[in-house]
Amino acid sequence: MSNRLDQLISHALDGRRSVHQFRQRRCVDPIDAVRVRVGPRELVNFCSNDYLGLAARYRDIVFSRTGYGAGASGLICGYTSEHAQAETELARWKGTESSILLPSGYQANLAAxxxxxxxxxxxxxxxRFIVDRLVHASLIDAIRQVEGWVGKSMTRVFPHNDVAKVRRLLEQADPNDTQVVVTESIFSMDGDAGDLENIAQLKSQYDFILLVDEAHATGLYGPDGAGLVAQLRLHEHVDVTITTLSKALGLVGGAVCGKQSLIESVINFGRAYIYSTSTPPLFASATRDAIQICRQEPNRRKRVLSLSRQVRSDLQEGGIDLFPGDSPIIPVLFHEESRAMEAARQLEDQGLLVLPVRPPTVPRGTSRLRITLSCEHSDSQVDQLIRAVLRIVSGLRSRTR
Ligand SMILES: Cc1ncc(COP(=O)(O)O)c(C=O)c1O
Known part of the structure; x- marks a missing residue:
């Protein structure tokens, strides 16, 4: 065993521990759509992205009918008629000409x-990538990767939702560079919406490609849950739509959606697609079920959005400042890592699982409890959450005085 490796590891991990940022996993075993077992305890889960409670639904409908592993990448023999049908259905749902499935949302962003x-x-x-400061790590990593290939920075970051800054950056653009504006429809950590309408409007004046990550809007907003781009009727303006199957659809995987020519380009140039084994046919098949459920069971998204409005308004009435919006991602900010962790510990003692999110996942000074809701949460579970959060936040605040 290398001493050097041991030294490197202990230096890096001790650094993380000293600033309350050391990460550890625990086994969280589902009992039903919203209850989990963590060690000896049964907890109500308020930190999953399974907003529509679908993850538990597939066991009976899909597992028996199709293959598990794809066996190879899509360009070898890993592209089956299950994938083809799912991609067609996904594009129809999203309102784009075409789509392509990838094994994860992370890879979808990389490939795009x-x-x-x-x-x-x-x-x-x-x-040149013009990027909202709060976009997901997978988009940052993707851009950093291509910057590494080229050997220079190709990114301008704009303050969250600052469309005036986007305009200035587009105005100053070098005409020899392709401009790509990168944003999200519902931001994964703040739970607020990107200013898609105003960004899209800039298209009438400036020549740029618009990439929108719809990971957390898919299944929740728009006709049949197709997403926020569909709700705002911005199809014509959004050139590249990313979606995940891993949040509201309760599966695993991601997709790039757009024109047929864009998807042909991903097949030819998207290394994260070309050099990775295809999404398991099982998940391609389940994607069609998920879309059908979104179409046939609108009450799921109505319920989770109504719970979200209720939780937001009760927390605000109790004196907690929240970011604007109505999404089921509701962060409660604590600023200090240690306080966010303490709040999570106290919630867990009361049977509620809400995870603290700390830097580097979120900017320094914005550690938070990231509450997420599911349509399967009962009214009494949600009441319990609201009462516990209000009590804990006021307890932790009074301790600072
Ligand atoms: C906005 C956003 N994009 C992409 C991803 C990556 O998706 P996946 O978990 O399917 O890899 C996530 C997931 O955390 C996300 O929140």
Missing amino acids: VQTLHAISEASGRGI
Whole structure:
């Protein structure tokens, strides 16, 4: 065993421990759609992204009917008619010409950014990414990767939702560079919406590609739960839509949606697609079930959005400041890592699982409890959560005085 490796590990991990950022996993075993077992305890889960309670639904309907592993990448023999049908159905739902499934949302973002860079390079053009400061780590990692290939920074970050800044950056753009504006429809950690309408409006004046990550809006907003881009009727303006199957659809996987030509480009240039084994056919098949459930059971998204409005208004009435919006991602900010962790510990003692989110996942000074809701939470579970959060927040605040 290398001493050097031991030294490197202990230095890095001790650094994390000293600032309350050391991460550890625990086994969280589902009991039903909202209850989990953690060690000896049964807890109500308020930290899953399974907003529509679908993860538990598939066991009976899908497992018996299709294969598990794809066996190879899509360009070898891992693209089955299950994938083809799911991609067609997904595109129809999202209102795009086409779509392509990837094994994760992370990979979907990687493949999309790799593709935009490659097609721009093929035309002898540079590329510049104009990125909301709060976009998901997978988008940041994707852009950093292509920057590493090129050996220079190609990113301008704008303050969250600052459309005036986006406009200034577009105004100053080098005409030899392709401009790509990157944002999300519902932000994963703040739970608020991207200012998609105003960004889309800039398209009438400036030439840019618009990439929107709909990971947390898919299944919840718009006609049949197709997403916020569909709700706002912005299809014409959004060139690249990313979705995940892993949040409201309760599965695992991601997809890039857009024009047929974009999807052909991903197949040719998206290394995260080309060099990775396809999404298991099981999940491709379940994607169609998920879309059907979204179409046929609108009460799921209505209920989770109504619970979200209730929790938001009760917490605000109790004196807690929240970010704007109505999504089921409701962060309660504590600023200090240690306080967010203490609040989570106290909630767990009361039977509620809410995880603290700390830097580097969120900016320094914005540690938080990230509460997420499911349509399967009962009214009494939600009441219990609201009462516990209000009590704990006021207890922790009075301790600082
Ligand atoms: C906004 C956003 N994009 C992409 C991803 C990655 O998706 P997946 O978990 O399917 O890899 C996530 C998940 O955490 C996310 O929140």
